[in-house]
Amino acid sequence: MFKGSIPALITPFKDGQVDVSAFTRLVEWQIEQGSHGLVPVGTTGESPTVSSEEHKRVVEICIETANKRVPVIAGAGSNSTAEAIDFARHAKDVGADAVLVVMPYYNKPTQEGLFRHFEAINDAVDVPIVLYNVPSRTVSDMQVDTMTRCAALKNVIGVKDATADMARASLERLACGPDFVLLSGEDGTALGFNAHGGQGCISVTANVAPALCAEFQNACQAGDFIKALSIQDQLMPLHDALFVETNPGPIKYAVSKLGFGDGATRLPLAPITDVTKAQVDKAMRQAGLTQAAAAE
Secondary structure, eight states, rough: OOEEEBBOOOOOTTEEOHHHHHHHHHHHHHHTTTTTTTSSTTTTTTTTTTTTTHHHHHHHHHHHHHTTTOOEEOOOOOOOHHHHHHHHHHHHHHHHHHHEEEEOOOOOOOHHHHHHHHHHHHHHHHHHEEEOOOOOOOOOOHHHHHHHHHTSSEEEEEEEEEEOOOHHHHHHHHHHHSSSEEEESSSHHHHHHHHOOOOOOEEEEGGGGHHHHHHHHHHHHHTTTHHHHHHHHHHHHHHHTTSSSSSTHHHHHHTTTTTSOOEEEEEEEEOHHHHHHHHHHHHHHHHHHHHHHHOO
């Protein structure tokens, strides 16, 4: 159920508020373009700076608009276990297919603390849980042994692995079993991750290049890594340009060029520089997305 190209959706803004119209159109476009699933209010959706009310409303809009055409994995992470449980309960109540729960950030829990965090969510809410391991942002890095303990919990079904460590995919697959869902969280290394047994990517780039990202993932799942490598070469400059500055600044700018939102992020993220904009523009042209934007 959870595989392929799954965009970690931006949360578009207009005049500082969530742009409901743009977000609804973005969800529709993603489905039309072949995305295999959707993740609202993850890191790319600016979960740290949207209010709890906005967070929940964005999840609701995504689920309502998708209308079961593709699975929705709702962002439900927090460095407060109680808040993560609240987000997970809400996601379940409004019909999410699963929740994406990031490692608790800033408070730097031990491996035992990480396990107990996910155990508490597992015990409180009967909803599939995808772990989100992104140590570059959270500092907390769930080790394979801890992930194996979490995988034994009833509701933990997989991981979004954003470590960019190719060996992790093989180690996690061997430790957690063949049914454990392995999703990359890093566009640039998703090719290698899939070759190690991964089943897809929760993607930043798919916000702006959904058809190409879906085609790339379809090729990987079919074992056609020659075709996948060709698409990777087309997309790699874009993967790179979208992280010249802190995500989601560059991707929100890119998606705004397609008419979804005004490209603004919330403080403490500053507007991206003109130099970064030029790099994103160039990478979009290289990927053939300027023509795609004009056609929409």
